[in-house]
Amino acid sequence: MHKQLVEKINNKSARVGIIGLGYVGLPLALEFAHKGFKTIGFDIDEKKIPLLNSGQSYIKHIGSQKVKEAVNSKKFEATSDFTRLIETDAIIICVPTPLNEHREPDMTFIENSGKEIAKYLRKGQFVSLESSTYPGTTEEILQPLFEDAPIIQGNGNKKFEVGKDFYLAFSPEREDPNNPKYSTATIPKVVGGVTPACLEIALALYNQVIVKTVPVSSPRVAEATKLLENIYRSINIALVNELKMVFDRMNIDVWEVIEAASTKPFGFQAFYPGPGLGGHCIPIDPFYLTWKAREYDINTKFIELAGEINTLMPYYVVEKAGEVLNKHKKSLNGSKVLILGASYKKDIDDMRESPSLKLIEILHEKGADVDYHDPYVPKLFKTRKYNYDMHSIELNKENLSKYDLVLLSTDHSNFDYKFIAENSKLILDTRNAFRKNGIKTENLYFA
Missing domain, CATH: 3.40.50.720 (NAD(P)-binding Rossmann-like Domain)
Known part of the structure; x- marks a missing residue:
């Protein structure tokens, strides 16, 4: 048949x-x-x-x-x-x-x-x-x-x-x-x-x-293949996220370190830090294996640790936002914060598991007044975890000047980074996007 x-x-x-x-x-x-x-x-x-x-x-x-x-x-x-x-x-x-x-x-x-x-x-x-x-x-x-x-x-x-x-x-x-x-x-x-x-x-x-x-x-082999692909990425992203936090304390630029390491023609593949993991696969798939492994009396400590580090990143970013505002005699509580980017990665409209949604939640909990701008996501639709009634604000000179802090979460290619830098009071960049676009200014910070 x-x-x-x-x-x-x-x-x-x-x-x-x-x-x-x-x-x-x-x-x-x-x-x-x-x-x-x-x-x-x-x-x-x-x-x-x-x-x-x-x-x-x-x-x-x-x-x-x-x-x-x-x-x-x-x-x-x-x-x-x-x-x-x-x-x-x-x-x-x-x-x-x-x-x-x-x-x-x-x-x-x-x-x-x-x-x-x-x-x-x-x-x-x-x-x-x-x-x-x-x-x-x-x-x-x-x-x-x-x-x-x-x-x-x-x-x-x-x-x-x-x-x-x-x-x-x-x-x-x-x-x-x-x-x-x-x-x-x-x-x-x-x-x-x-x-x-x-x-x-x-x-x-x-x-x-x-x-x-x-x-x-x-x-089973095919199912395990998919998990390996995404666990590999999750663990390596967790590594650079952890190094970002360590190097920050040591006053070392993690982005410069990655760029220098990338010149090695063998044995190294560049992964980049960010405000957290997004998308339907990388934040989720590793936990499918950790759950199944318990059926066989195995604790997947390595995979779970990577998940913990990546889950921590939005909290780290908000902590850095508080530090930046504090340097300028502002409190996070009561400050107006604009998040740039709602999708989980640049140049798409996919919000699944986006770290931006978690950032909004934490900033609200800290007492900040939060808005967002994303040309690909005009309105935040309901997800399994969140139900925000928020629309993307227009990105113009008057609006940008209202915010105490502009927090870049998603590095969309069509953002006018020079315009944003010239019209924002303070910027916290989680993707190294402003520097990659040749922007160097005193109001720019990195997380």
């Missing part, structure tokens, strides 16, 4: 379903549509559906023209009707995997997606999970749900067999929003199937839209 599905994939008659039309699912759906596959995007957010079906994008770095082309070609449509899963031959799950308040994995979105698929799963369908998660998720959560699918559907007591009746794989997303060098189609894709037939189908499918696939021996 799996050979028939491979043939349908190769002649592009297979229909693809994408569950979750966010920063991962939408660009993937558009790639399949662009390559000639009839693609159905599923999402529970009713606001997205009419926007997408009218050819509009709600993600800034994904142009509406690309959505419009996919819709007009009749190769892409969005829906919230999950009964249409039965129309698809391949289903790819791209849903969030947040942490709960105890920093434990919240598998609600994966579980709910799996239950919806199980309601309509038919023989010969392929399912791939792309959401970042702990090793074992695909086989421990999704596989049992799909094996019981006929029972759920009321078709008797006979269970489906993976690799025979349905096919299952894990392939971690590697999206980097607005990366000028790499896109969904040009980033190599790791793929692990539950059985050899599952892997064969997964490779056939992803090879249609991705420049290179990297097969591994199991879903």
Whole structure:
């Protein structure tokens, strides 16, 4: 049976379903549509559906023209009707995997997606999970749900067999929003199937839209690969964040140190400090492994320490803000503070886990009057942790002069750093952005 599905994939008659039309699912759906596959995007957010079906994008770095082309070609449509899963031959799950308040994995979105698929799963369908998660998720959560699918559907007591009746794989997303060098189609894709037939189908499918696939021996290896990638970054960012605090006490410029170390042609890769970690992966993924490791009686002290350091950074930045104001006979309590940048990294509109949101919270707690400016984020929308009723202020001379401190959190390329420096009383730069733009002024400080 799996050979028939491979043939349908190769002649592009297979229909693809994408569950979750966010920063991962939408660009993937558009790639399949662009390559000639009839693609159905599923999402529970009713606001997205009419926007997408009218050819509009709600993600800034994904142009509406690309959505419009996919819709007009009749190769892409969005829906919230999950009964249409039965129309698809391949289903790819791209849903969030947040942490709960105890920093434990919240598998609600994966579980709910799996239950919806199980309601309509038919023989010969392929399912791939792309959401970042702990090793074992695909086989421990999704596989049992799909094996019981006929029972759920009321078709008797006979269970489906993976690799025979349905096919299952894990392939971690590697999206980097607005990366000028790499896109969904040009980033190599790791793929692990539950059985050899599952892997064969997964490779056939992803090879249609991705420049290179990297097969591994199991879903667990693929799941662990994603965690290693982000733990590697988390630990190295924590290292430079800690060094920033140490060197600051020693009156050493960490940015100069990193620049000098980067001249070594081997054995060193530059990582840069900041006000904290952001995005959906690096602040979250390491804790998926620490949680799972406890099942095996292992304490991942190294990974957890990195998480603690990175979590501390917004508090360190606010402490530095207080010191800067104090030097100028101002108290943080009662001061007007403008945060530059609300997204978690430059030149995108993605606010997920942005350290700017935590900075706002801490500054409010300290009694500061806080505003923000971000050309990519006109309004702060509700997140799982925060619900601020704030709009981006206009960045003009009159507004800048009102603030006791301007705190740069996100170093957007389109900020006019010279204009900001000339019209601000005090500036605290957490990204070394002003100096990189050739700005040297007495009112500029670094954190």
